[in-house]
Amino acid sequence: MEWNFIWRLCAAGLCGTIIGLDREYRVKDAGFRTHFLVALGSALMMIVSQYGFEELLATHDGLRFDPGRIAAQVVSGIGFIGAGTIILHRQLVRGLTTAASLWATAGIGLAAGAHMYVVAGAATLLTLFGLEALTLFFGGLGRKRTLIVYSSGRREVIDAMFNKLKTSKYTVISYEIEPTRMDGATVYRATLVIRAKGIAEEEEFVNLLRESQDITVERIV
Known part of the structure; x- marks a missing residue:
């Protein structure tokens, strides 16, 4: 029985790592280690929820409990980790996709912990599809907002760059x-806070900022 549980943990960790590698490739705050631990921890909570009280039930007749009660707390508990990846500044929001991937990874871990390997594998592939394939086909519809902070000793230089x-x-x-x-x-x-129009490259503003020698770029988020 113990080896069966260990295989479940390994399967969950593998699925989480695969999703985390995608986030790592995209240079996101939550990478493969975070996703690995989320999936592993979720699978562990599911195993404990289902099998952790068998001895207690065997020694106490008439005792009843909900086997999904502990696992259910993962769904709400993962919100604390997801919230830590979201950055809100003025009208700029970052990290929502990574937070959603952590939430999905927690569900995948629960599925692996419940011995639903096919479901966990399918959910992993669909999560990667959502992170990569949908971005490839429909990325232009959801242009991200970018925060730019730049400075100059001359007000007219600031206004000229704004007009550009x-x-x-x-x-x-x-x-x-x-x-x-x-x-x-x-x-x-x-x-x-700017957003690219139409088919414009989202990073073209960098070239515009470099054209002026009187401007100092302080931050781009």
């Missing part, structure tokens, strides 16, 4: 300028 971004292939979602004093001089810092 606004009138080119990008939509400016929000725009804010904050003047600050630095070493006795005034520095203007602009914060923009």
